[in-house]
Amino acid sequence: MSGCSRLLILNRNIYLIKILITIIWIYVGYRILSWAIKALGSRSAGEKLDRGVRKHDINEMAKDPVCGKYVLAWESRRTTIKGKHYYFCSDECQKRFLDRS
Numbered sequence: 213m214s215g216c217s218r219l220l221i222l223n224r225n226i227y228l229i230k231i232l233i234t235i236i237w238i239y240v241g242y243r244i245l246s247w248a249i250k251a252l253g254s255r256s257a258g259e260k261l262d263r264g265v266r267k268h269d270i271n272e273m274a275k276d277p278v279c280g281k282y283v284l285a286w287e288s289r290r291t292t293i294k295g296k297h298y299y300f301c302s303d304e305c306q307k308r309f310l311d312r313s
């Protein structure tokens with residue numbers, strides 16, 4: 213009888229350890245999954261942004277109409293007047309252009 217109950221305790225301990233290992237695996241899997249979803253999510257968000265901005269020829273070099281400097285369209289200040297895009301190297305140039313027109 214006593215041997216039987218000892219075996220039961222041992223079995224219960226193994227059962228608990230198995231549950232613990234399962235929980236750890238679920239946790240690790242969850243962390244990996246959430247990390248992967250985050251990585252995928254940020255990438256698709258970046259693609260979306262890229263696609264959205266491409267409408268404005270964002271990867272092209274554009275000439276600042278005020279100071280004549282060439283700027284990368286995607287990192288410049290933009291103004292659209294009557295459907296035409298203007299790109300500026302700085303807020304100052306943009307302001308000067310808007311004051312002029």
Ligand SMILES: [Zn+2]
Binds near residue numbers: 276279281300301
């Ligand atoms: Zn400028």
